[in-house]
Amino acid sequence: MKTDSHLASALEPSQLTAATSLALPRRELGRGLVALLVALRVYIVLAVLVVIYAFVHALLTPSS
Amino acid sequence: MSQSAIGLYPRSPHIPAAPTGALAPEDVLRAEDRTKVQESRSSGRWLRLLWLLIGPGVLVMLGENDGPSMVSYATTGATYGVGFFVPFILLTFAMAFAVQEMTVRLGAATHRGHAELIFQRFGPFWGYFAMGDLVFGNLLTLMTEFVAIQAGGLYFGIPSWVSVGIGAALVVASLALRRYATWERVTMGLAIFNLLFVPAALYAHPDGGALLRAIATWSPLSGGLTVAFLTLIMANIGATVTPWMIFFQQSAVVDKGLTKADLRQGRIDTGVGAILAAIAGVATVVAAAPLFANGVDASKFSGGGDFATALQPLIGSTGATLFALALIEAGFVAAMTISTSSAYAFGEALHARHSLNLDFSQGTLFYTVATVSIILAAGLVLIPGVPLVALTLAVNVIATLLMAPALLLLLLLANDREIMGELANGRVANLVGGAIVVGITLIGALYGIVTAFPGLFGG
Numbered sequence: 410m411k412t413d414s415h416l417a418s419a420l421e422p423s424q425l426t427a428a429t430s431l432a433l434p435r436r437e438l439g440r441g442l443v444a445l446l447v448a449l450r451v452y453i454v455l456a457v458l459v460v461i462y463a464f465v466h467a468l469l470t471p472s473s
Numbered sequence: 474m475s476q477s478a479i480g481l482y483p484r485s486p487h488i489p490a491a492p493t494g495a496l497a498p499e500d501v502l503r504a505e506d507r508t509k510v511q512e513s514r515s516s517g518r519w520l521r522l523l524w525l526l527i528g529p530g531v532l533v534m535l536g537e538n539d540g541p542s543m544v545s546y547a548t549t550g551a552t553y554g555v556g557f558f559v560p561f562i563l564l565t566f567a568m569a570f571a572v573q574e575m576t577v578r579l580g581a582a583t584h585r586g587h588a589e590l591i592f593q594r595f596g597p598f599w600g601y602f603a604m605g606d607l608v609f610g611n612l613l614t615l616m617t618e619f620v621a622i623q624a625g626g627l628y629f630g631i632p633s634w635v636s637v638g639i640g641a642a643l644v645v646a647s648l649a650l651r652r653y654a655t656w657e658r659v660t661m662g663l664a665i666f667n668l669l670f671v672p673a674a675l676y677a678h679p680d681g682g683a684l685l686r687a688i689a690t691w692s693p694l695s696g697g698l699t700v701a702f703l704t705l706i707m708a709n710i711g712a713t714v715t716p717w718m719i720f721f722q723q724s725a726v727v728d729k730g731l732t733k734a735d736l737r738q739g740r741i742d743t744g745v746g747a748i749l750a751a752i753a754g755v756a757t758v759v760a761a762a763p764l765f766a767n768g769v770d771a772s773k774f775s776g777g778g779d780f781a782t783a784l785q786p787l788i789g790s791t792g793a794t795l796f797a798l799a800l801i802e803a804g805f806v807a808a809m810t811i812s813t814s815s816a817y818a819f820g821e822a823l824h825a826r827h828s829l830n831l832d833f834s835q836g837t838l839f840y841t842v843a844t845v846s847i848i849l850a851a852g853l854v855l856i857p858g859v860p861l862v863a864l865t866l867a868v869n870v871i872a873t874l875l876m877a878p879a880l881l882l883l884l885l886l887a888n889d890r891e892i893m894g895e896l897a898n899g900r901v902a903n904l905v906g907g908a909i910v911v912g913i914t915l916i917g918a919l920y921g922i923v924t925a926f927p928g929l930f931g932g
Binding site: 413416417419420421423424425426427428429430432433434435436442445446449450452453456459460462463464466467468 | 496585589598826870874
């Protein structure tokens with residue numbers, strides 16, 4: 410029967426559940442990236458509105 | 474010994490090493506799989522090595538050839554015949570390969586799922602957004618998969634509650650395997666039936682010369698640039714690149730235990746999947762092309778079952794039967810992969826254990842999310858009067874509009890050298906990836922707008 414240490418050697422240290430359960434540090438964002446993410450949030454708000462409109466419109470339109 | 478262990482690939486500086494301690498149950502099973510991989514690699518058995526490492530790429534590509542996607546391809550064939558769209562579909566799968574290859578590198582470099590990385594690197598807003606978007610979109614998509622199973626079943630005279638009920642029960646039962654490697658092989662065995670569209674296409678007696686001419690010349694294209702044409706362009710892109718694919722393949726790569734040493738096989742896996750899925754996609758166009766040749770209007774078809782019924786007099790009952798069977802397979806395999814991608818994302822974002830190697834007691838949240846999403850989607854489809862058309866439309870709009878954030882976050886993560894190390898995107902990967910992201914984002918947004926406001930361009 411294979412021991413834990415023998416099995417563990419088949420995995421990379423960073424692959425073990427004990428390692429992946431440790432959170433990575435937050436990424437430091439530059440000004441450009443922050444601007445991009447803000448723009449993305451605005452896009453998402455607009456996209457959600459379009460989705461809601463599309464759904465309600467389709468709901469109220471009788472299908473043929 | 475892995476290449477990483479012998480120092481060919483230095484560990485990225487921000488990926489923590491494991492504290493010493495006992496192995497988790499999922500580690501033990503993963504380590505057993507990895508031992509076989511290492512034995513095959515060290516003995517130079519390359520075909521066995523490839524066989525052991527293939528899986529996530531094939532599953533994600535054939536999984537995306539799902540019910541609605543195959544209906545999109547059939548609509549394309551019925552509307553335009555064999556022509557421009559054949560090479561276009563091949564191009565979309567090349568794009569899908571470029572996108573999905575990034576997820577293989579991300580998974581192999583970080584050993585973390587996509588939702589997890591977004592949460593940890595960009596904070597809770599984007600983490601919860603990614604998870605919520607995925608889980609909600611997946612639930613709606615799952616419903617369309619059961620609609621496909623229902624439509625295929627109705628072709629054979631099977632009542633909806635029977636086909637949907639059996640489909641849901643089998644998808645839930647597949648979770649009971651509690652072993653990633655087994656689940657993967659079972660799903661791959663089923664996914665290969667996506668190629669039933671190929672014999673169905675052969676029953677349409679396609680003109681090989683016309684097919685080659687279409688690929689070489691991107692023509693003919695009847696009707697020019699219309700709203701219907703644009704919609705099909707966007708639907709075909711939406712049938713090839715979607716958010717769940719990004720999340721699923723990265724999570725599956727991690728669960729399978731791929732490392733940097735396995736990148737080559739991971740890329741081959743993704744490439745093979747893209748080729749198989751492209752063949753099935755083109756075959757669906759070809760199978761439905763007789764509808765175009767005979768002037769059948771497919772615009773009023775309500776689903777895949779209508780295609781099989783309309784094709785019966787044109788390609789024969791065997792061809793139509795194969796088409797209906799392939800449609801059921803498309804919905805079934807996609808239900809397996811999509812429900813799993815929801816479970817992975819939920820577990821990753823909420824820091825719960827997430828692996829198909831877990832027992833039910835160890836992965837309660839993981840299995841609960843998958844099971845509930847399957848039962849909920851199947852149950853909603855069976856409710857009489859449920860607005861399936863509105864829901865299908867919402868699925869398309871959500872998938873296309875929200876591809877933009879998913880692809881942008883993917884590109885940002887693939888460029889994150891702190892976690893990717895030397896596997897971060899290079900200049901060529903960024904040029905190709907960037908062009909795809911910009912193209913898909915613009916086209917996806919246009920598709921969402923055209924779908925939401927069909928009268929905007931005079932359609």
